[in-house]
Amino acid sequence: MAEKLHFDLVSPEKLLYSASADMVVVPGSEGDFGVLAGHAPLISIVRTGIIDVKGSEDGADLRIFVRGGLAEVTPAGLTVLAEEAMPFEDLKAADLDARLRDLEEDFADAAEGRTKRHLGEALDQLRQVRALVA
Numbered sequence: 001m002a003e004k005l006h007f008d009l010v011s012p013e014k015l016l017y018s019a020s021a022d023m024v025v026v027p028g029s030e031g032d033f034g035v036l037a038g039h040a041p042l043i044s045i046v047r048t049g050i051i052d053v054k055g056s057e058d059g060a061d062l063r064i065f066v067r068g069g070l071a072e073v074t075p076a077g078l079t080v081l082a083e084e085a086m087p088f089e090d091l092k093a094a095d096l097d098a099r100l101r102d103l104e105e106d107f108a109d110a111a112e113g114r115t116k117r118h119l120g121e122a123l124d125q126l127r128q129v130r131a132l133v134a
Contacts (some may be wrong), residue, residue, distance in 0.1 A: 003038065004055075005105070008078070016082075042071075046059075048067045049065075049129060067083050088132075091133050
């Protein structure tokens, strides 16, 4: 039997999830990356997207929406410090649409430069998540 990866998901308020899994796929700033037990150490920015937990302790796969944060892989496992996180099935289309409208307004009001680029990236990421929600 393959070795399991220990995975912790932490929000600013509390520890949201702590368990073992076969693999966790994280939406990193440079693209999605998969982490297995024994993965080389790394630190990555987490972009808005979906964390996929494959082969969790109960055998089910789990999908978690995250908005920003930091991921750290160490010999002890994977820890994701998320600005916001919730089970994917709790996402509501209307809530995402409202977030998109607010972000679009912020983007339209922003002056050219770094802030506008970051807002544009955040808009693209949120649109990708919205496309996944029926």
